[in-house]
Amino acid sequence: MIDTPVIEDAAPSTTPSRRLRRRGDGKLAVGAVIVGLFVLAALFAPLITSGHPAEQDLLNRLAPPSRAHVLGTDQLGRDEWTRLVYAIRIDLRVAVLGSLIPAVLGSLIGIAAGLGSKWLDAAIMRTSDIVVSLPLFIFFIALVGLLGPGTGFLFLGPGELPLIIGFTVISWVVYARLLRSEVRRVRSMDYIRAARLGGLPRRRVIAWHIVPNAIGQSIVYFFVDVGLAVVAISTLSFLGVGIPVGTPEWGSMIQSGRGVIQTNWWLIAAPGAAIALIGMGLALIGDGLDDRIKS
Amino acid sequence: MVAMRTVLARLIQLVLVLLAVTLVVFVLTQIAPGDAARLRLGPRASPEAVSELRHQLGLDRSLPHQYLDYVTRVLHGDFGTSIDGQSVSDIIGRRIGDTLWLLLGTLVLAVTTSLVLAWTAAWFRDRPVDHVIRLGVLLALFLPAFWVGFLLIRLVAIPTGWFPVADLGSSPAELLRSLVLPSVTGAIILTPVLVRSLRSSLIDVLDSEYIAVARSLGVGGPTLIVRHVLRNALGPVLTLLALNVGYLFFGVVILEATFNIAGLGSALVEASAKRDVYTVQGITLLFATGVVLANILGETAVSLLDPRTART
Amino acid sequence: MTRTERVIEIENLSIAAAQGGVTLVDDVSLHVDAGGCLGIVGESGSGKSLTLRSVLGLLPPALKQTRGSTRFQRRAGEGLRSVAPRELRGHGVSMIFQEPMSSLNPTMRIGDLVAAGPRALGMSRRAAADRALQLLAEVGVPHPEQRARAWPHQLSGGQRQRVMIAMALSVEPSLLLCDEPTTALDTTVQDQILTLVERLRAERGLALIFVSHDLSVISRIAGRTAVMYAGRIVEQGPTHDLVDNPNHPYTRALIDSMPQLHGPPTRLKTISGSPPTAGLLPPGCRFAPRCPYVADVCLEADPPLLAIGPHRDTACVRQPVTNAGEQP
Numbered sequence: 001m002i003d004t005p006v007i008e009d010a011a012p013s014t015t016p017s018r019r020l021r022r023r024g025d026g027k028l029a030v031g032a033v034i035v036g037l038f039v040l041a042a043l044f045a046p047l048i049t050s051g052h053p054a055e056q057d058l059l060n061r062l063a064p065p066s067r068a069h070v071l072g073t074d075q076l077g078r079d080e081w082t083r084l085v086y087a088i089r090i091d092l093r094v095a096v097l098g099s100l101i102p103a104v105l106g107s108l109i110g111i112a113a114g115l116g117s118k119w120l121d122a123a124i125m126r127t128s129d130i131v132v133s134l135p136l137f138i139f140f141i142a143l144v145g146l147l148g149p150g151t152g153f154l155f156l157g158p159g160e161l162p163l164i165i166g167f168t169v170i171s172w173v174v175y176a177r178l179l180r181s182e183v184r185r186v187r188s189m190d191y192i193r194a195a196r197l198g199g200l201p202r203r204r205v206i207a208w209h210i211v212p213n214a215i216g217q218s219i220v221y222f223f224v225d226v227g228l229a230v231v232a233i234s235t236l237s238f239l240g241v242g243i244p245v246g247t248p249e250w251g252s253m254i255q256s257g258r259g260v261i262q263t264n265w266w267l268i269a270a271p272g273a274a275i276a277l278i279g280m281g282l283a284l285i286g287d288g289l290d291d292r293i294k295s
Numbered sequence: 296m297v298a299m300r301t302v303l304a305r306l307i308q309l310v311l312v313l314l315a316v317t318l319v320v321f322v323l324t325q326i327a328p329g330d331a332a333r334l335r336l337g338p339r340a341s342p343e344a345v346s347e348l349r350h351q352l353g354l355d356r357s358l359p360h361q362y363l364d365y366v367t368r369v370l371h372g373d374f375g376t377s378i379d380g381q382s383v384s385d386i387i388g389r390r391i392g393d394t395l396w397l398l399l400g401t402l403v404l405a406v407t408t409s410l411v412l413a414w415t416a417a418w419f420r421d422r423p424v425d426h427v428i429r430l431g432v433l434l435a436l437f438l439p440a441f442w443v444g445f446l447l448i449r450l451v452a453i454p455t456g457w458f459p460v461a462d463l464g465s466s467p468a469e470l471l472r473s474l475v476l477p478s479v480t481g482a483i484i485l486t487p488v489l490v491r492s493l494r495s496s497l498i499d500v501l502d503s504e505y506i507a508v509a510r511s512l513g514v515g516g517p518t519l520i521v522r523h524v525l526r527n528a529l530g531p532v533l534t535l536l537a538l539n540v541g542y543l544f545f546g547v548v549i550l551e552a553t554f555n556i557a558g559l560g561s562a563l564v565e566a567s568a569k570r571d572v573y574t575v576q577g578i579t580l581l582f583a584t585g586v587v588l589a590n591i592l593g594e595t596a597v598s599l600l601d602p603r604t605a606r607t
Numbered sequence: 608m609t610r611t612e613r614v615i616e617i618e619n620l621s622i623a624a625a626q627g628g629v630t631l632v633d634d635v636s637l638h639v640d641a642g643g644c645l646g647i648v649g650e651s652g653s654g655k656s657l658t659l660r661s662v663l664g665l666l667p668p669a670l671k672q673t674r675g676s677t678r679f680q681r682r683a684g685e686g687l688r689s690v691a692p693r694e695l696r697g698h699g700v701s702m703i704f705q706e707p708m709s710s711l712n713p714t715m716r717i718g719d720l721v722a723a724g725p726r727a728l729g730m731s732r733r734a735a736a737d738r739a740l741q742l743l744a745e746v747g748v749p750h751p752e753q754r755a756r757a758w759p760h761q762l763s764g765g766q767r768q769r770v771m772i773a774m775a776l777s778v779e780p781s782l783l784l785c786d787e788p789t790t791a792l793d794t795t796v797q798d799q800i801l802t803l804v805e806r807l808r809a810e811r812g813l814a815l816i817f818v819s820h821d822l823s824v825i826s827r828i829a830g831r832t833a834v835m836y837a838g839r840i841v842e843q844g845p846t847h848d849l850v851d852n853p854n855h856p857y858t859r860a861l862i863d864s865m866p867q868l869h870g871p872p873t874r875l876k877t878i879s880g881s882p883p884t885a886g887l888l889p890p891g892c893r894f895a896p897r898c899p900y901v902a903d904v905c906l907e908a909d910p911p912l913l914a915i916g917p918h919r920d921t922a923c924v925r926q927p928v929t930n931a932g933e934q935p
Contacts, residue, residue, distance in 0.1 A: 027430075134319075135541035135586045138563070141548065142579045143323050145567020227437050238441050239552055239564050254442060265449050272442030279437025287433060420668060421626070504704055505712040507665050508771070511704075512724035512778055513697020526714050602714060602758040 024291030027284045034281030038274075042088035049082035053248040062264050071270050074256065083248035084270055090249050092278075094160050095229035098167030103222050105168060106175030107214075113176065114183025121180070128173040137232075140166045144241040159243040163236065167229055174225075175218055182214035216293045220286045227282035234275050250275050302595060309591050316583040317369060321362050323579070324572050331572050335378055369580065375573035377566065383577040386562060391581075393463050394558035397547050400474040401481025406536070408486050410525075413493035417501055420494075428490070436487040440546065444480040444553035452476060461555035477550045484546040488539055496531035500524050530597045537593025541586045612641040613680065614782050614814040615662075615700075616687055620675030622657050622666065629886035631670065632657050633838040637816075639782065641683065644808070644815040646829025646846060648822050648861065650882055654838040655818045656705070659784050662816070663702060664692030680781070697727055701775040702784040703804075706791050707767035711759035717743070717770055718755030724777040742773040746803060765796035772803065776811070783808070785817045789824065801828065822861050826850050831918075834858045837882050837893040840912055844919035854921040856898045892923070900925045 041048060050068070057077035065072045071080035113124040144166070149159035156164075234251030236242035243249040245256060250271035257267030332348040333340070349355050353364050368375065374383035416428040452458040457472070464473040500506060501524060509523045548560030555561075559578050566574035598604040615638060622632035632654040639645045647655045661672050678687035681699060701724070704710040711720060721739035722732075730738065736755075743751035746769040759767060768788060775783060785804065789797040805828060808815055819825050825832055826846050833843040834857060842855035853859040860878045880897040883889055889896050891906035898905065904924050912922040 130315075132538070133541070133586065133590055134316075135544050135582050137545035138541070138548070138579055138582045139319070139323060141563060142320075142567055142575045143326070145564070146324065146570055146572065146575060147326065231437055231439050234439055235441060235549060238439075239548065240568055241564075251439070251441075254439075254445065258445060261445060261449050262453060268442065268445050268449070272439055272446070275439045275442065276437050280434045283433050283437055287430070502667070504706055504709040507660075508702075508704055508710045508774065509712065509723060511663050511665060511696055511702045512727060512774060514723055514727040515696075518727065522715075523712060527712070600714075603760045 024288045024295065026288070027291065028288030031281045031284030031286075031288060034277060035285060038088050038092070038278050038281070041085050042092060045082075045085045045089065049085050050079050051082060053078065053083045053086040055079070055082075062260060064264070065266065071266055072264060074253075074264075074267055075260070080253075080267060080270060083253060084250075084274060086248040087250050087253065087271065087274070088278075090157065090160070090243060090247065091230050091233055091275075092226075093156075094163050094233050094243075095226045098164045098229045098233075099171065099222055099225040101164065102168040102171035103175050103218060103225070106172030107179045107218060109172060110176035110179025111183055114180040114187065124176065125180075128176055131169070131173050136166070136170050137236075140236065141239060141241050144236075149241075149244050157243070157247065159237070159247070163233055163242055167232070171225060174221060178217055178221070179214050182217075216289070220290045220293065223282045223286035223289065227279035227286075230275055230279055230282075234271075309587060312587045312591075313584060314366070316587060317366055317580060318362070320576055320580050320583065321365055324576050325358070334570055334572075365576075374577035374580075377574040378569055378571040383574050386574060387559065387577060387581060390557060390559050390562050392558075393556050394547055394551070394560060396463060396470065396474060397477055397481065397550050397556065397558060398543065400478035401485060401543065401546065401550070402536075404478045404482040405485035405489065406532075408482050409489040409493050410532075412486070413490050413497055416490070416494045417497040420498060429494075432487045432490045435483060438483055440480055440484045440549050441553040443483050444476070444550070447476045447480060448554075463556055477554045477556065480553065481546055481550055484549070485539065485543060488542060489535060492535050493528075493532065496528050496535075497524070499531075500527045503527075530600055533593050533597050533600075537590045540589040544582050544585065611643070612683070613687060614639050614641050614643075615680070616678045617658075617662065618676050618678075620658060620661060621673045622654070622661055622670055623673045624885075625669055625671045627886075630673075631838055631885050632661070634674070635835070635838075635840055637833055637840070637843075639814045639816055641680070641781075642812050642814055643831065644817055644829045646825035646832040647816065647818045647835055648820065648825045648832060649835035650820060652837075652882060652885075653835040655820075655835045656786050658835070659702070659786050659816060659818050662692060662784060663696050663700060665702075683781075697724055697778045699780055700782045700784065701778050701780040702786065703768075703771055703775050703788045705787040707764050707771055708791070710771055711767055713759055715759075716755065717748075717757050717759065717762070720759070720770065721755075721773045721777055724774060728778060738777060739773070742777055743770070746770075746773045746776070746807075748773070764792055765799065768792060768796075768800050769803070772800075772807070776807065780813065782814045782816070785815060787819050790819070790821075797824075804828070822850070822865050834861065837888065838885065839893065839909075839922065840920075841894065841922045842920065843912075844916070848919065854915060854919065854926050855894075855923045856900050856925070857894050860897075 055078060057073060057079075059077065060069075060073055061075055061077040063069055063073040063077070069079050069081065071084065073079055074083070109124060113121045116124075140162075144159075144162045147162070150161055152158045153161040230250075233242055234249065234254070237244075237249050237251030238255045240255070243252055245252045253271040254268050257264065257271075261268055332345050332352060332354060336344055336348060346355070353361055356364070372384060374387070376382055377386060412428050412432065416425045419425050448460050452460050458476050459469075459473045462473065464470040506519075506523055509519060514523065544560075547558070548563065550556065551558045551560035552564055559581065563575065563578045563582075565571075566578065616636075617638070618636045620632060620635045621630060623630045635654070635658055637645060637647075637658075647658065649655045657666065657670065660666055661675075662677065664672075666672065672692075677690055677692065677695075679690045679695060679699060680687050711717075715723070718736060718739045721742055722730075722735035725735040725738050726732070740751045740755060743754060748754050748766060748769050754762075754766075759770070762770065771788075783804075788804070789800050792800060801824065804815070804817075807813065815828070817825065817828055829846050831843065832846040832849050833840045834849075834855065835841070836857050842849065842853070842858045849858060850862060853862055857878075864877055878897060883893060883896070889906075892898070892901075892909055895901045895905040902925055910922045910924045912920045915921050915926060
């Protein structure tokens with residue numbers, strides 16, 4: 001019955017969280033490198049490509065990869081690598097705007113629902129229920145197919161504005177619900193009551209306490225959402241209702257490469273890999289941040 | 296009695312939601328530019344012919360009147376005629392079969408895969424296997440499905456010759472063969488969306504005290520998994536599936552476009568490219584109805600499955 | 608010293624968090640005699656429920672048994688044999704859980720729940736259903752035929768706990784583990800359930816391990832009692848002897864905090880301070896920071912559990928002092 005007791009010291013209890021943080025940092029680093037390379041490539045596109053993405057070399061169509069054309073050329077003799085790099089500009093621009101606008105809008109709506117009257121809250125929540133239950137991508141195909149891609153807007157090219165509007169309609173719900181529940185949670189907490197009793201005006205209380213608490217999760221979701229938007233942009237463009245064919249965009253490039261899948265498979269493989277890679281990079285950043293917040 | 300009343304309430308809800316959906320679809324197509332009659336007759340038709348057709352289609356009436364006309368026609372199963380003069384109902388009837396097969400194939404494969412992955416992750420939670428599954432599933436969310444489909448065609452279908460690269464087969468064996476690659480692609484679309492929440496519902500059940508009680512009595516193996524764990528996880532699974540039906544339909548549209556299958560999805564894409572308003576209206580309404588029906592069916596099934604709400 | 612037959616012996620049981628290795632149950636050894644009842648008493652977090660759950664290998668996934676062996680007597684007259692926890696499930700040992708609201712599968716009818724154990728042992732559907740009806744009658748569920756078709760949510764807490772007991776009995780155990788079976792119930796129902804457990808124990812010759820935070824419940828039902836504090840047994844012995852004559856200051860404090868039904872009313876004493884967090888144990892004796900008898904020697908090493916009499920063990924170096932009844 002007698003044995004020497006094992007007494008644990010306090011030190012081991014700190015290791016798991018440290019290990020967790022290290023794991024999150026690994027994902028963050030890999031994700032940041034991937035996304036960073038894409039952003040740099042987009043910024044310095046003229047320096048790392050041979051020329052203009054629309055420049056045709058009709059004598060040199062469907063050429064295999066060579067020193068002059070790293071990824072070969074497409075049916076019109078355009079350099080695939082150049083188009084691939086210039087596509088980052090379009091895909092990332094639309095994806096970031098299509099995620100940023102719903103993030104801001106949704107957050108504001110969520111805060112309004114959390115702080116507003118019961119009636120306003122119910123109206124917003126019911127609306128979000130309906131939005132979630134509708135087949136919005138199908139509606140998008142129907143609407144943009146019938147309306148056409150448009151001619152562009154300000155600095156946006158053809159087809160970009162409908163995508164951004166579509167993503168806004170679809171994505172605001174997540175942020176609205178997140179912010180609403182966060183506002184409700186924080187509002188019921190003691191220190192907010194204390195802060196109010198201490199004479200802080202309402203707006204200051206929100207600014208100081210609620211927003212910083214919710215912003216972490218929103219940022220995590222934002223990164224994932226940008227990645228999902230890239231996939232959605234290319235998918236809709238592939239279906240013919242996103243960025244018009246001919247524009248250097250990954251989904252359209254895959255669509256125009258499908259006819260030569262047997263011989264020039266890289267015309268399909270390369271843009272798809274680019275979509276998957278940047279999406280995963282953004283997801284890794286999001287997941288790494290999530291690990292960090294949780295540890 | 297109570298179950299009857301629940302179903303009745305759901306049916307009333309269904310009618311209301313469907314009315315709302317027709318309104319949305321109607322408005323969607325109203326925003327579309329161009330005149331349906333002009334589109335049909337072409338730019339060289341005489342103004343008289345156009346206004347004649349406008350009158351025939353009821354386009355010269357007020358918007359509320361047009362909407363009422365539309366709803367009445369839809370209730371009679373008349374979705375109008377397409378640009379090239381076919382009845383939209385006929386188009387739908389011809390094309391819906393392939394779409395349903397794709398839905399079925401994708402659902403079966405995706406649900407099985409998700410259950411296996413979610414179970415493994417839940418069982419080995421916080422261990423390396425779990426982390427690998429969770430990260431893998433997160434990353435798989437970013438695989439463009441049409442691209443995966445083309446890779447499968449190029450790397451599997453063409454070299455082996457085992458699977459057709461377009462259309463669904465007609466005989467059962469051929470049908471099954473032609474469904475393989477689209478279903479795999481569909482599963483790649485749907486599985487990543489399901490696994491994460493499935494994992495946490497399974498963990499909820501696995502951690503519950505009643506599972507500990509069952510295990511303490513020596514219940515194990517298939518009985519424990521099916522009768523005790525899966526039976527209790529069924530509700531959350533159905534809810535999750537119902538929530539993702541809209542996404543699943545979008546997935547099937549992608550599958551049809553990728554594998555050249557003449558279902559409703561490719562019909563929608565083709566019709567919207569041709570500005571074929573009535574066909575687009577009909578198919579969109581059908582998809583929306585499918586989503587609403589699936590949601591209501593899901594909710595009803597969940598409440599009937601749970602003895603605490605069913606009270607039979 | 609004559610020794611009755613033992614049903615189970617657990618030696619050197621330690622339980623730790625799977626990650627980080629914080630020890631929650633530290634080197635616990637216990638045994639139960641055939642037909643006897645061992646009570647385990649302690650505050651929440653003392654590791655008493657974990658000790659009990661580990662007998663059947665039902666620890667939460669975040670925890671691991673890091674040490675310990677179990678020996679069990681399969682049939683009366685046979686000797687003790689080494690067993691793995693899972694082998695005991697449905698075979699000789701079963702358990703009554705604390706929370707009757709969450710321990711019954713909500714999607715199974717009462718009859719199927721009670722039949723689940725026998726079915727797992729290979730009994731036919733019909734025989735298991737008949738057995739379930741008998742058991743429901745035996746544990747005092749009124750109208751068993753009707754109740755067997757009911758769902759758990761249609762039953763009261765007390766009725767559910769009776770069903771739980773019927774389930775535990777359905778596999779004909781020789782040892783019944785009771786994890787605070789009365790804690791979640793109203794006082795009157797508590798008493799009924801305790802009476803039922805005592806009756807079944809006498810009728811079926813069951814051995815019991817009964818875990819509770821309530822020393823008055825333990826002293827009613829248990830012949831021997833082990834007192835747990837911060838993951839260790841700090842004192843054990845025959846219950847009446849231990850209550851009349853506590854050797855460890857923690858046991859004494861537990862008794863003092865018990866309301867007295869007989870004798871003049873006195874003010875209840877509470878134990879000052881709170882038990883240490885696992886992984887942040889004080890140096891020396893775990894109870895030292897809250898102990899009124901604490902001395903320098905207590906801070907040097909955690910005292911081992913030592914035999915101080917024929918049936919008594921205590922883990923306190925100040926035991927002669929406390930035993931003399933000296934007030935601090």
